Amino acid sequence: MTIPAPDPKRYFIEKLGLSERLMERCLGEALSAGGDYADLYFESVTSTSLGIDESLVKSASQGISVGCGIRVVSGERTGYAYTDDLSSDRLLRAARTAALIASGPAKELMSGFRHTEAPQSLYPVTGATNDAEIAEKLKLIQRADAAARAFDPRITQVRASFSDELRRILVAASDGTYAGDTQPLARLNVFVIAKDATSTSRGTSGGGGRVTLDFFEADKSPEHFAREAARTAILQLGAVDAPAGEMEVVLGPGWPGVLLHEAVGHGLEADFNRKGTSAFAGLIGQQVASSKVTVVDNGLMPNRRGSINMDDEGNPTQETVLIENGILKGYLSDKLSSRLMGTPNTGSGRRESYHHIPMPRMTNTYMLNGDDMPEDIIKSVKRGLYAVNFGGGQVDITNGKFVFSASEAYLIEDGKVTRPVKGATLIGNGPEALKYVSMVGNDLALDEGIGTCGKAGQSVPVGVGMPTVKLDRMTVGGTGQ
């Protein structure tokens, strides 16, 4: 159900009893010991989760979280405090705690916020979940359960879940920022176990985004995700050992874009580069990938899991070119890094919740299309790995080494995709790996909407994508020949 879009800021005034005057008082208190900048981040999140397991609806939960984080920045120093009690006493006390970071005369505060409208509207504005919707969500997971079981008698266990949340935020800052957003997020997930006489395997699939329930009625139906999970599990029953060693690797379109997220994305977050702790520090303008590679971070894609109308510092998100034709172009920056480095603010300041200090983060990170036909890419490989789905990845920012773990992969033998192989971890070096990209397909796809990125203990939803890509060498961590 979609209701007319109210100003997201009004929720905090009308429902939570806040006022602009109180916010100004808090900012005044926050800058009472000096400091260059202060902001208030109000957040209200309601979430629902339903789970079916062994064809029984075994779990249903709802949560409410409300609070405010107050930040004071003084030079390179940040003071932070939060409260889950929005009374004026508690807010002022949190402001005083955050203010302890600075030591100087009180800062004169500007008066009046800059009232800005949301720069764009990338997703529907929904209200709180009602009973009719709960029944519909229940139907989604029941359909997923039925479809997975119907796929093959070897599917022995099915679990499906539907989780969604509505996150309302308001940012009021000493630089006059006064902006809000209402961010829906939904996700359907299916997990299955398959079993035959000799082996057991698992399969998972899922997707969603900043969407309403009708998203799951079209091609991204519960049946689609259920069949995908079941297909993967059945396929794995017959998988042979993955090969070990350096070889040619072809990555399929979509979720394998997690390669970009790990290999380059994190290394280009401005905080690491400001501190000189990233393997990419000082490489702007240099060749870090093959000339066929162009990578962007784009927070503006409608309905995408990684998209946001504004970041958690109240800045509009944007499309940022990270690598253009192999040349490193820019960093992802928030207010702090942008001010200290004198580089553009890319609207990348994100945080997990009001408990956390914002930092530069990715949104949807993907590689643009090339000219190659996907089938030609496969044909060009004599012996290698074709990896089409991944579990997740990790990177050591400082030495650039990254891994990502394939959950669905095949051998390529004499230009043909042959046998499925067991899961294997691929490992490479961020500033080097993309130099070995020799072919880029014309079939760019984004993932289904399942990505969650962790950095310094904070999780945020993200997206990744890429076309079919060939890397001339990469180390594959299997056990086979």
Place this chain on the structure above:
Amino acid sequence: MSQLAPSIVSSDLKQLASEVLAKAMKAGATDAEAVVYEGDEFSALVRLGQVETLKESGSRAVGLRVFIGQRTASTSSSDFSNESIHRLVDGAVTLAKITSEDPFAGLPDASEFGSIPGDLNLYFEDVNEQPPAERIEIARRCEAAAMAFDTRIQNSGGGDFDTATSHKILMNSRGFTGEYQRSYCGFSAAPIAVDEKGGMQRNYWYSSSRTTRLLESPEEVGHEAARRTLRRMGAQQVKTQKAPVVFSPEIARGIIGNIFSAAEGDSIYRNASIFSGQLGERVAGENITVIDDGTMVFDRNGVAIGGFGTSPFDGEGLPTRRTVIVDHGILKNYVMNTYTARKLGMKSSGNASRGLAGNPGTGAGNFFLEPGELTPEQIIGDVKNGLYVTEVMGMGVNLVTGDYSQGVSGLWIENGELAYPVEEITIAGNLKDMYKNIVAVGNDLVFRGASAAPTLRVEGMTIAGA
């Protein structure tokens, strides 16, 4: 020093839990369980000698799980207003009505409830009493010691100091009420070394405890962080090969941690674990005994201190206990909560974990591999050509099949000595084989967290590299 004595707010929190329960029962629940949590946190990060971030806050939340017969649902909130508590109760009861009857669902039997008596030494007031300036000074000293250790240490991710205290109350409609407070403090340094070509390596080291009295010297921790960073410098790839793999204690505890996950009732009843149907069978070598113990109280320099995995009761109000999971290689026990135990026709092992919302999961107490006789030097000394693993990366562990493939870095062993650093390589095998091929278990068991394992050597794994 340590106290179980409830803080001033305890009565308020208990009052809230009991009100929530009463309201739930009045709204139609046949059983209910409330958890109330309150916590404080402090963190300071010092980088290159300057305070970079300071964070200090408190938070609280309430969670409710209700049953209507054998249907169940849960809700949680960080808002304690009357209106919000009303929504919490109303929401849970409404949601429960749409879930399925599950014959295995329900609170534990009243006869099973209990709490470890006496002081488990989980809470030390000194963690809250230490002035912020002293904490910042420890972080600064730790980083400074790392930076001063060697001229190649030229940058830093910083030195930090964190504290956290929490107070938890669990109460249910079958008569269980329990509460405990816990404290934590810790600091670390993350130095960065730079070589002549500009190549960088980073590592870190830390000290943590429940009391400030038992924290290690900031200088020693800083020096250890520097040593761990410097030993990674100039790392190279090795060729793809099969060779013995020695796991340092930090990494061994992850390998052994997978034993706990594989023994969880949830995956056992689904027939989705490498240990399914293996109770009483050999799953590891004779030298492998793995224990989960939620009751441990250590003696550290004469100070009694509860383990990081110690608590008086589990997430459902059952007393924690000691469970031998693997005894000399034989799988002896699964680890279960009430639901998974009922599914298996067994009794809970007191391993229920409870978040604010959702059904209880399974969680470990203090989980460890019993140490062997060999020193780490002897374990490495017996290897002519092999790998000593100090870091793992990735998510390539599949507990359904046992397939294991992870990115690693560490040191190459030549003729029994650590010869040179290696990186950008993977190790792969299958956990079922790996547990049977642990040919050496070290005597260096040290609890630095809730789980611990000594140095291990595993034969037969594949190392993939250049």
